[in-house]
Amino acid sequence: MRERADTKVLPSTPVEKLRLYAVFGLFSLGFLYVVGGLAYRQLIQANDLKEQSDNQSRRIVLRPPARGRIYDRNGFVLVDNRARWSVKADLAALQKEFRSEYLRLLAAERARQAVQVDTERVMELARVNVLQGWLNKVWFVIDENQRKTVRKPAPGKSSPLAPPGERKVNIEDLRKHLRERRALPFTLVADLAFPVANMPAGPDEGVKAVARFIEQFPVEGPIRLESDIIRTYPYGGMAAHVLGYVKDSEELPPNVEDIAEVRSESMQKLRQTGKTGAAGVELSFDHVLKGLSGWELWTKTSSGYNQTRLKYSEPVQGSNIPLSLDLRIQRKTEQALAEIKDSQGVPLPAAAVMLDVQTGEILALASQPTFDPNRLAGRITIADYDEVEKSGAWLNRATQGLYPPGSTFKIVTAIAGMRKKVVDWDDILECGAFYRVGDRDFPEHEPVGYGDVDLDKMLAISCNVWNYQVGLRAGPDALAAEARRFGLDTPLLETASSSDGPDAAYTELPYAASRGLVVPDREYKLRIKAGPWHDGDTANTSIGQGYLLTSPLHMASFAASLARGETRTVPTIIHDPARDGRHRGSTPIGLNKAQLDAIRGGMVRCVEEGTGRSAHIQGLPIAAKTGTSEYFKKGEKAHLAWMIGYAPADRPVVAFCVLVEGQLDTSTWGGKTAGPVVKQMLETWAGTGEKQSTEPAR
């Protein structure tokens, strides 16, 4: 109390007052700074900050659309989408089991060795053990054999779905998953219907495996069932070169960028992996098949989980595409090609094409060896890629393969000769065992020659000497001009047919032969620095050898043009019932009726009694020309077997071309090797062949 009485309040001095003002001023400045800052944030930056805040708490989830279907000309589905059911383990829900197994393993390890234990390794082993336990349970349920053996389990018993080795948790996959996607469930079985990659299950077996899991596996627990859409090719490798395959794509579809919310750079975007075409029609018509992506705008929790869906737009499935292929003919063609085997029993590389003569629509386009697009629809493994690469199946031999056309070119030589008026349909030429050109004898394939030969006989027996003479009389320029008139060096399938209008220019099948097609002439030989043109080159060209290179599709188109008496056929892979049959750049062939009849008669005779007898079908007149050309395979001489033509000969409806690459000997001949394939194709087209099932292959 005394101290309080002693305390005196002193009057303020001028100095202290100044100090007070200074402090007051300082505080005022601070206050003004805060108010100014607030005003700046609230009045000027308000919109930006609000948007930033919204973006941080929102997320766009992009939903890829289902791709459109691909049909054949009769409405059979060639490419479809199917549900893929996968089994996944929720790692967060398994933490307790991991811990328990870890402690058990740790105790065992410590009891076994006193030295320091690698706890990381033990933890990894614990995870693998637990996941393996659950995977065993999944297999226990989905493997139908267990139903029979459930009372007496047979350890290690093989299943129709998978060998036991495939039922292990892949430790590398688990490590990668924990490193990159720890928050997501770990995939135990990627596709329940096809639990072993590259090993298709039997009929209904896959669906049964899915159903068994759904109905028999406990609903509650850490094992989840998820489903998504996957591309499926019901007929396996059939028409694989036409259909192509799809690959993963994470690119933003163009329509998604139009959404105002998505344009914001700062907003998190979760995109599910979509699919994009990688080859064939899947690639060339990707813009039609892929559809429009859907999107969802979500608010998210502080932990990053989706909370409320604010807006959404459904994905729109891509459009369907009707192909001009005929499933029955395509399937039979591939089966027929697969029957041509080498001495080891391996099918020879080959190609076959069948066209509608009037419209140019491709009814069958087969290339052998082929691949199964189902194996490439997910992620392509290195092993799969290498296997296809090693077999040479990437190449579409029908559109990309470049071969000398051999004797099938003799029709062009004959037309060139008649148009140049150096020979006529009824002229008879003396054809011996060989024909001397310069200082070299060009041989006939018949050792004693054929004697008197006219056009009709030449086409039936494929006489070489007749063509040497006519080719040399017409000259190399006439031969080249005629081949070009038929478009043998013009890229095909690169633009739509004229019926689609002048603006509809697109590639129908990617990577079809455009470079490398060769119709040789003097300038070409100089360009490749092979020296000046000789008569020998003309003789070679006249029988479809030498520098000539074309594709089976070109030769099929040539046959279709010949059947109509025109010069060009624009083949197309798209079916359009309204197609009018006009072909861009096509002109009349320029021969009189007698000449045309003579060519047709010779081609009919070729099948009736000549080199193409193996294609003969009772009651169906066929006009065809065989060819056996030489080429070098791995440095050794081999034969290419050709057969082109059309049927029925009197009222042409379909044109065809078959090519087979022979093995390293000369056992492959045009009529003998390619003829049976032509026969089976035409029998199926005419409906006289063995009844073909349209059930998908399993």
Next chain:
Amino acid sequence: MDQNRQGARASYVALAVFVAGWILLPSAVRRLNREAFVEFQAPALHLVGKSRDLATFWEKKSRSSEELVAAGRDLARINAALEIKLKGMEDVRRENTRLREVTRYNVPADYLSVVARVATRDSSSWWQRIVIRKGRNDGIRPGAPVVFGDTVVGRVTAVHLTTSEVDLVTSPGFRCTAYLEGDDQNRIVLINGVAANSLGTAKARVSVIPYDYLLPAGTPARVTTTGMGGVFPSGLTLGYLDGGAYATQVGNFKESLLVPSRDLYNLQEVSVLVPIIQTPGEALMQGDQFQ
């Protein structure tokens, strides 16, 4: 005051000791306790069911003779209609037998049918479940499908000595595969029970409906079992699609609701189809034969 506090403290301590003791008890003992409780409760459940049967009996017995005559007349008409239908079915049955003989197709007897009366119903929002008056003594095993006529009612989830618990189709614990009427490709869809809203009608969810599936015009689409999963025989009715399928968040599939074809809470009697051969799923649930 102090005594009251001490009493309260003692009761908390007793509760804590009980809870701790329950947690620390071996799981076998806990399971035994649970089973013992269920078996203790079973006579009461039987009594409830039988009382209801008795009440129904007396309710019917008290009807006037006019009402019974009218009911008898209606029944006779229905019988006559069914007779005609049965005659039509007889031809189909004969044709079926003939075809089986021609193809030498032997249909194995996969299931043993056990008829059971319904004792109680639990129609809470979460678990739509019934208790039936047959159990382990009658050969019922967990996982067995439960049907009424050609309609799936649910699936046995727990079996006791004289009673069994059945998860209805609308229960969240129910899952099976199904075909949709009008899908000519017979693609399987997933049926899952869902927890109903309070006072709402229980339904099940139909998911993974193919994008190109179109509802048949006119009538609601029937949803049937596939018979592929090894649990339910094929062709049984699960219910009907509600209103129409609509697109889901998944985007590439459609989703809809399933309306059960019968009022599952008014069933008096059901059949349990006990598989003659144990399914792997059943072995997995028991855990004793899993390799």
